Each structure stands twice: as C-alpha cells, then as structure tokens.
Amino acid sequence: MTDEFYAELRNIIAKPTPMTKIDTNNYPVWFTPALRQSLEEKLKYHRRFKKYKNPRDYDTFSMLRNRCKKLIKNDYKNFVSSVESSLDDDIKFFWRFVNDKKNNANSIPKTMKYGNHISSDEKEICEFFSNYFSSVFANPEETIFYSHNELSNRSNCTLSDNTITPDHIQQKIAKLD
Template identity: 30%
Template sequence: MRVNNVRRCDAPLVGEDNHHPSVEFLLDVNAHRYLRKSRCSGFNFRRGDYQALNAALLRVDWPGLLENVDVNAGVNVFYNILRGLISEHIPQLNINKNFPFYFSKDTIRTIRRKHKFHSRYKIYKDPLDYDQFRHSRALSKRLISRDFYRYLDTIEQELPHDSNRFFKFVSHRKCHSKFPSVMMRGDVEASSPEEISNLFADFFSSVFEPVFGSDENLDIVDNKYNSNYLHEVTISEESVTEALRTLNQNKGPGPDEIPPILLRNCCDSLSLPLAIIFNRSLQSGVFPHCWKLSKINSFHIT
C-alpha cells in the first residue's frame, strides 16, 4: 500500500482549525491474489484393505518379472503392479476444497440443502422454500459450530503428541496457498502453477554448486558408476522388512505418491521386490531415475 497526492482538503467533512488542517490523499492498494487450491482426489490409505493387498502382492512372481530387466525397467514394473493393486484394495478419496476438512457429512449436506432452497426461493418466491431455507440455515450454523469446537478439542488433546494437526489447522485458516497468483524473476513473469514452479527451478539451478567440482574423480562409464566395493554389498529381505517397519506412518508420501503407511503395512510382501531392485542397482551401478526425484517446499518471503 502506497500513499499518493497528499494535499490540503478543499471540502473537509468535519470542522477544522488552523493547527489541524484536513488533508486528502490517494491510497494505491495492491491487493495480493493467491493461487487457488484445485480440487484433487486420491486414496484413503487409512481405510485400505491391507490384508487383501498383502495377499495379492505375495502372489506376484517378482523374481520372474524382474529377472531379465534393467533397474529402471524393473522399477517401472514394480510401480505398475503396485498401483494397480492399490486401485483395487484402497478406497478412493475425493478432497473437497469447497468446505473445511473438519466439516462432517451432515454439515456439508445441510449447507447444500440451504443453498438449494435459497436458489429456489429467489426464482419462485415460494414462502415454503424460504421456510426450508431458514431452517437449513439455522441448522447449518449449529452444525458448523459443533464441528469447529470438536476439531479444536481434538487438536488440544493431540497437541502434546502430534503438532502437525495444529499447523494444518493454522494453514487452513489462511484460506489460500502460500504463493501469490503472479510472481516475477527479473523480467520474466509467471501466473500459473507450472510457470511459477519453472521459475523456482531456474533459480535453484542457477545457484546450484556441485559437491564435487566435476565428475573427473568419479569412475563413470555410460552413465554407470563403476565401484570395486558397492557390487559386493548385498541387501537381504529381512533388512528391508525391518527398515519398512520403522517408517513413521503419519508422514506424507514422496513424489511416487506411495505413503509410509502402505509401506509399513505391506512390509512383508514388499521386501522381496525391493530387495531385488536394491541389489540390482548396486550390482549394475545404476540408480533408478524416478528415485532421483524429490519434493521441494519453497517459502515465498514478502
């Protein structure tokens, strides 16, 4: 916000004296517009049928499927089978961004009913529609208040053990994403999520400095790292199982959208294919391309 054209007011709205003259000015207000959060869908991994999913994974002939393929092809086979079984045994979840996440189904249903009767009343002017609208409006207010205070009570009880719920609540109260709708880097302007992401990528790549000054000290041939030691390392199924059991199931997924809760609940059935892929990677000196991807959370500083 900027103040412009400050001057003596010719027509003051209230009385003034010589020592306190009235002034008028223009306010240049640049209202920040933020990127809208789109409606998204996914899987409700907390309600998955992991018993059936484990049984299906154990029936897969992983050694036969991964025997004569390279590391990247093997990882693709692994994900294709896993995602296909996820769609069969994990229920889908539509995330509705039009309502707060703590609203119950009854509250959302009542709010929609209120909107329906309000629209009908504006068209037909039927007093019965207005009565239904007034009843739904009063009921929705009570339900919203109930859901809100129930959620606050849950946060207060879980705060000593899980602070993520509290920060999720704070983020929701902001009612927008962390990024403005238009961002600039130099003379380049970006106004869509993809363009803004590319701006960040260009900036990060411009300031990135490799740990090694070059690849001269690495024995790399045909994009493969030749080592006299790594190919001698063997990863057992038991070690993979134990590692998966230590995952925090409350954490979110990575770029592959496979959350820790699934990996932990399916540790016995996923240890074999993962051990095969890990050992193939060490023996061939090739790290899977899709596992080089990562999520970067950028914090916009104003």
C-alpha cells in the first residue's frame, strides 16, 4: 500500500510540476564562456597535481592560471567598456552595475593604516579619515576664481579653473530622468 501511495503521489506531483533544471551560475555576469572553461580546466589540473604530484600537471595548472588571469582582466575591461558605452541607450544597465558594486563593497574597512599607525577600531579609522581629509583640504576662501575673459586668455585651462554654481547644478539635476 505504501508503494502504491508513493507512486500515485509522484504521478500527482509530476503532472503540474515543470521539470526544468535551474541553472545556478556562480560566476559573475561578465565571465565569458572561454574564461569559465579555463577556470574549470585549471581547477581540474590543480586537483590532479594535488592527488598525483605530477610536475606536468603543475605546469599545465600554472599555464592555465596565467591564462585565467589575463582573461579575467580582459573580460572585466570589456564589460566595463560595455557599461560605459551603454550609458546613452540603457541607463538601467549602468545603475545595476553601480548598485552591484556598492552592495559588494564593505563600507568600513576592518583595519586601516594611516602614517605609522594601524588600527581596527572603527572610531580610530574614522579619525584617520578625518586627519587625512583635513590635511588635503583647501580653504574655499583661499580659492581663486577666474572670470570667463581671464580663462579664455589662459592656454592651459583645466577643469578646476571653472566655476560651478548651485543654480547650474540645480538646472542639471532638474533635467535628469
């Protein structure tokens, strides 16, 4: 009776249940199939070397490790480039990238070194940041602003020479989607 019950239960479950395999991808979205394949092959040779201690397996593993490092750099550079080029067409793609970066980053480092001091205390780390930013701070009263005529006469004009007003920023923000 138990066997018949389980057989009937399996039939009932099998009818409305879709039998598709859910792909669990543990790789970042920017990993190409070639990189994934190289990583799996590298792992295979690493395991073989650990098991059999064959120097040829280690040489192959080492060669694959170098190839993976190059592929990772290249794939990530291409992905960032595609994010940058899609700014005009697909702004959501850009913001997904930014939010993903923001969610993966730790907001406060566990330990920090400033000068000759190392600390893991959050308050001291905040003090390190405070000391650094106060050391590079430029007093706004000492900042020199140039008029448009003065800027046009300068041959080496840089971005820091331009004056940006709060009204200008407000206008730009109002134009954002």
